Amino acid sequence: MLQDAQEKKFDTLLFYRLDRFGRSARTILNGVHTLEQYGVKIKSMTEPFDTSDPSGRFLLTILAGVADLERSNILDRLWHGANRAARNGKWLGGICPYGYRVNTEGFLTVCATPLPGFDMSEADVARLIFRLTVEQHMSTIKIADYLNALGVPTKYAIEGHKVPHISAWLPGRVRSMIVQTAYKGIHEYGKRTNKAREIIERKVPAIVDEDTWNKAQLVLKENQLEAVRCAKHKYLLRSLVRCSQCGLKFAGTGFPNAKGMRVGYYVCNGKTSYRGKILGKCKAKNIPSEWLDEKVWNDCVSFINNPGQLLTDLTPEIKSSTISIEHELELIKSSLSQKDTEKQSILDLYRKQLITAKDVEEQLSKIINECAALEDRQKELKNVLLATNEEVNRKKDAIMLLNDLKDKISGEVTFETKRDIVKQLVREVIVSTEHIEGKDKPEVNIHVKFVFSQVVICTDKHVNHKISKI
Known part of the structure; x- marks a missing residue:
């Protein structure tokens, strides 16, 4: 428009209201000043002002300020309304995270609908990404290549956005999913804006548990340390x-x-x-x-x-100790059962008036103390048994790992x-x-x-x- 005004293609600019010409007071006044320099008259269909005299320019300045104030009020109301809806958990637009969909009420729910041609849903794909990261320590590059090889569609492809570079899985997209807190049940609204604003956390249905999510973050950090694509020299003990x-x-x-x-x-x-x-x-x-x-x-x-000693630690003494603990636990269980029988016998004697209430109180007190001692010992033995079993399992896992490592070093070692x-x-x-x-x-x-x-x-x-x- 300014180019046409400079070339004298029109001599009058007509608009319905001044706020249609601009929303900022500075923009309006600068625009009017520039057009007047080119000889263009400014007229409004609903506002009587004339920029050719001081009173008209004064009225123009007031109307520009009113337009600016109205714009600010609208933005403020929209801002507070969006924040209120976000605190209530509603999704406020845009493509929702992979594995989720927006229901009719505007809330995020886990998408369990199978993908076309697959027997797994978006949520299953998200769980697969976290499982590959946590259990197999796969990099985002390998995960992206694997998903592309399987032909799993991205969110953009599912939504019908036919753009080649966004229809394929990229390492950055995989990483964005792994660090997205929504998958552990917390979505952060307002995090992507460049403006200074409050970050609103709201609960959403979790696809993976918090422990899995935290482990995935550690694997990401570890993979970052292990990345050698930009390293010129190799160090075997890097970060150790x-x-x-x-x-x-x-x-x-x-x-x-x-x-x-x-x-x-x-x-x-x-x-x-x-x-x-x-x-x-x-x-x-x-x-x-x-x-x-x-x-x-x-x-x-x-x-x-x-x-x-690692291979010889699984000795018969450990197994014998385990058997002894289990036998003692059975004895304690039997003794506790007998204590209940003794309580009933004492109560029967009291009903037959063969013993006094004081005798009942003394005997029941003894039984309670004996039961407490047995339960403490039972708890102690269970902890010992649990620790022993964990140690045995740990060493069994260690032996399996060592056997696997032995196979790896038997040939050429990269x-x-x-x-x-x-x-x-x-x-x-x-x-x-x-x-x-x-x-x-x-x-x-x-x-x-x-x-x-x-x-x-x-x-x-x-x-x-x-x-x-x-």
Whole structure:
């Protein structure tokens, strides 16, 4: 319109009301001023003002302010109305999360309708995504490829939006579903806006339990740490090496040697991050990554091939102890049943007036105390039995895992396989740096904590001495 006005294609602009010309006072006044510069007259069909005299321009300014106020009031009412509806749990537009649908009353409900050509619903697909993430630790890329291979339609495809790039599963779309709190039963309204506003949490039907949702977030974070597509160098113990001095992790990096060749090292993050004047920078020793990776990997292989006491812990003594506990529990159960019989016998004697009320009170008090002692012992034995069974099951699972790992290292072992094995066996690697007076270089002790051992496995003194010379 401004271009046409500048080219003199019209000389008068007619509108029904001033608020049809613009909703903001600044927009209206700037627009009127610009059009007048081009020689265009401004007229309203319902408002008598003339911009050619001061009174008319004053009235124009008032009407522009009224239009701006009306717009602000409308937005405010819409804002409060939307917030009120959101607090009541209503869905306020847009494509609802995958696995849900909006019912006739405007609330989110779990979509249990089977997908066309499939025997599973949208909700089942959402559960599948969480199961693949939590149980199999699959990345979002692998999950997206798997869903595309199955031919599972996306929400956009189901709603009929025929756009190629939104009709296929993408890693970002999978990740958005995993981090969406609605799947654990809480939807956050107002989170996607760029404006400063209140985030309204409302309850919706959950598709997965909160524990599964929380585990999926941990797997996402772990997968992010494990992502190697952008990494130029591979470090077997990435995120597993920790400094005993400052408590921070070691990160893999490289430095040129005397020949200009890059040599990989594990460097404490406390040496590069500022921790204040008091703490200063950590003085931990840099550890050659190739040496440490090889040492820990050899320990893992040795542990897999010779787990030692782990395979022999399931001894007959444990089974015998379990049998003894179960036998004692049966005795306690029988004794408690006899106590009920004794109570009835005492009451029968009282009815026959063979004993007094005081005798009844004393005898019942004794029985109550004896029952309490038996129940305490019963509870104690059940806890012991539960702990014993959990220990046996844990060690059985450990044996199965070790047998599986033994099969993996029997053939050619890739870096990814090594990394997977190390993650399953090594809880953490602790680096202790000791600065000894009179020595130029600090001594370093490496402690490897295995998942199946509560005892810290340390490298021998000869190796520690070698590290101190590096």
